[in-house]
Amino acid sequence: MNSNFVALCYHYIRKDINDPFPRLLGTKINDFSNHVEMLKKQFTILSLEKIHSMYYKENEILKNKTGLAITFDDGLSDQFEAAKILSENNISGIFFIPTCIVNEKLPANPIILHYAIAIHGVEKFIDELKRVFYEMMIENENKIPEFNKENDNVWKIIDDIKILLYYKIKPDETRKILLEIYKRLIVKNNITVDDMHLTKIQIKKLLDMGHSIGSHSHSHISVANSELSKLQLKEELIEPKLILEAEFDTNVISMSYPFGESKDCLSAQSLIEKTNSYELAFTVEHKLNTKNNSPLEIGRYMVHSSDNSHKLNKILKNEKIS
Numbered sequence: 001m002n003s004n005f006v007a008l009c010y011h012y013i014r015k016d017i018n019d020p021f022p023r024l025l026g027t028k029i030n031d032f033s034n035h036v037e038m039l040k041k042q043f044t045i046l047s048l049e050k051i052h053s054m055y056y057k058e059n060e061i062l063k064n065k066t067g068l069a070i071t072f073d074d075g076l077s078d079q080f081e082a083a084k085i086l087s088e089n090n091i092s093g094i095f096f097i098p099t100c101i102v103n104e105k106l107p108a109n110p111i112i113l114h115y116a117i118a119i120h121g122v123e124k125f126i127d128e129l130k131r132v133f134y135e136m137m138i139e140n141e142n143k144i145p146e147f148n149k150e151n152d153n154v155w156k157i158i159d160d161i162k163i164l165l166y167y168k169i170k171p172d173e174t175r176k177i178l179l180e181i182y183k184r185l186i187v188k189n190n191i192t193v194d195d196m197h198l199t200k201i202q203i204k205k206l207l208d209m210g211h212s213i214g215s216h217s218h219s220h221i222s223v224a225n226s227e228l229s230k231l232q233l234k235e236e237l238i239e240p241k242l243i244l245e246a247e248f249d250t251n252v253i254s255m256s257y258p259f260g261e262s263k264d265c266l267s268a269q270s271l272i273e274k275t276n277s278y279e280l281a282f283t284v285e286h287k288l289n290t291k292n293n294s295p296l297e298i299g300r301y302m303v304h305s306s307d308n309s310h311k312l313n314k315i316l317k318n319e320k321i322s
Helices: 029-042 048-056 079-088 109-120 122-135 154-168 171-189 200-209 230-248 268-274 309-318
Strands: 005-010 067-072 094-097 212-215 254-256 280-282
Touching: 029 067, 029 079, 029 309, 048 067, 048 212, 048 280, 067 079, 079 200, 094 200, 094 254, 109 122, 109 154, 109 171, 122 154, 122 171, 154 171, 200 212, 200 230, 212 230, 230 254
Parallel strands: 005 067, 067 094, 094 212, 212 254, 254 280
Antiparallel strands: none
16 A cells, blocks of 8 residues: 555647647657556556645555556647547546636747747748847847758757747746747748637536646746746736636646746745645656655656657656556
């Protein structure tokens, strides 16, 4: 008998064939179905309520198998298919929603970048980014990376773009930049926020299926950024809980950190001091969670597009968590 569990973090769940955006990396639907079949055999699948009980009720323990939670970040439109697969298997998933898609009908920051590059490629994205920087008179000592498709590693260039936009520029400026990119490179291609993210109707259906939702900030910024003002922290950490609760008539007790690495997360004590809003908080630190760990520092393994069920099972076993 134990009270240990691991959590998985999914993002894009893509079509097996005829994907309209093949450059969007994500778990294929067929692979996800295989993951679910494997995980059901190896673990006790946990709902958000069960995880909460493990931390806050002394007599709550698991029997025989290690527990496992299945979570999704970013509120992506293609996650609705995953929700249906989980429901068919009587599994309750946890979906973390950035509230800009709810009350502003605008996409979250990284999703704008993903789709713009998926549609147009890195070279055109960089060209448009330079124009936006110039027009907005963005002053930044860190230059937009150059890209030579003959010599440069495209993934390294994309990482450099992410570092520039997410960490080297003030979050409010990054938001303005990416919303302009959204208008120019995505909306003009007749793609809307509903093509990119879950709709309100879909989120309500998730809840009807028995799934849970939590906050994923408002616009998806690193909330551990030392330059954030108290107002920005309120807008990104506190208000999303209130927005989700009011819109979907559900109690929101959990959040997952945007990006989720140690540099993006607050300590449990700091989160309490700054918000006192959540009882569970999820990172992407890959670790075995126990009742001795803080419920505000829950780790997850971020599933990669190359993880088939065999590889995922091997990863979990190698970490000695099953």
